[in-house]
Amino acid sequence: MQIKILYFAQLADLSGKPEEQVELTDPSLEALYQSIQAKYHFPHTFTQLQIAVNHQLSSHQKPLKDGDEIAFLPPMTSG
Amino acid sequence: MQIKILYFAQLADLSGKPEEQVELTDPSLEALYQSIQAKYHFPHTFTQLQIAVNHQLSSHQKPLKDGDEIAFLPPMTSG
Amino acid sequence: MKFSLTDQIIDPTALRAKLLAPAAGAYCSYEGWVRNHNEGKDVAELHYSSYAALAPSIAAAIIDEAEAKFSIEAALVHRIGALQVGDIAVWVGVTAHHRGDTFLACRYIIDNVKHRLPIWKKELYTDGSAAWVENKHCGCTDQANLEHHLLHHGH
């Protein structure tokens, strides 16, 4: 399946891009995060991040499906 | 002794004046208040009021002395 | 000047500007506005009168207490005279490094102002009547003070 990953803040800086398309077979969010974490040296563990799927907050257990837009959100520092 | 009484808010409305001079022999604030309360029909009891002597908050027991400026202050309703 | 009484319209923009400081990260302000009703009556206008020779020392004490309890800078302005619906009766502004102190100090100041600042409000209603409105409780500084009064006066 095709998944679009959106990168924000430190994750955008480290990956060097705001988003990317990936081709996956494993529907696990955690497996996806571990692959990009290893690739870009993201400092956060999976559980330190919030997850958005198609612009809505999601549980960490939600299975991925074709066409999803996924964002891994570092702790927010607004205000 | 000569005492100046300052009237504020409802007490100014009921007495019809912002201040008055009175000649006293009794140094008790409570006796002074009872006399003006009877004269002007003030609705407050002595303990419902705060007292200022010479523009400073004072205890209800402070003895009056010649030249004092006394204010009996209804509950405040600022803001 | 951290406190003033004024018979002019209060301008919160100008007051806020005086508190700007490059080391401050948080600003909390409170405004009391004249409402068009109170306890079921339609309010046309309010008249605030003050004990002007006493108010500054009381206001300074309240601000000093807030600045001692919290790491803040604060300012306070109260309007007197005739106020229309929508006018600002009282303004409090507080700055600090962090937000928690600004909320606590701002609330401390307005709560104490309401009970301790020697200012009184007369409500003029649209039906032509008027009243000196008092809060339901004693105007004493605090419960301990009230109990002191009760103990010493048997009332």
Next chain:
Amino acid sequence: MKFSLTDQIIDPTALRAKLLAPAAGAYCSYEGWVRNHNEGKDVAELHYSSYAALAPSIAAAIIDEAEAKFSIEAALVHRIGALQVGDIAVWVGVTAHHRGDTFLACRYIIDNVKHRLPIWKKELYTDGSAAWVENKHCGCTDQANLEHHLLHHGH
């Protein structure tokens, strides 16, 4: 519109004016200002970035929660982009009949914004360095949510 993201200077005077209402007697506002220092470093500038497709629904949820808990009307604006020292990063305004609710709701909103609104701050220092500053705690919504994560992920 109760929430907006903007890359323009926030004008609290204009935002406050939109909340004026003749039945409102109390107004509390909070502003987060860019400070000239943080954790011992001299700050030159902040860059705020947002997840603009998610932020509005999160902000609406926070405001809805505050309006359900308290009898208030609220508005919220957050700045994004490059901010200078003294600029307003976030503004919250709350009106109500009575003051207690304005303080509680204003604090509820800013506390939740800090943890939940998908916006991130990069600090640029006067020495030329920069950092994505994170709070010391998890960015999870609340303690219960954090515990949920811990239970389900063994981390």
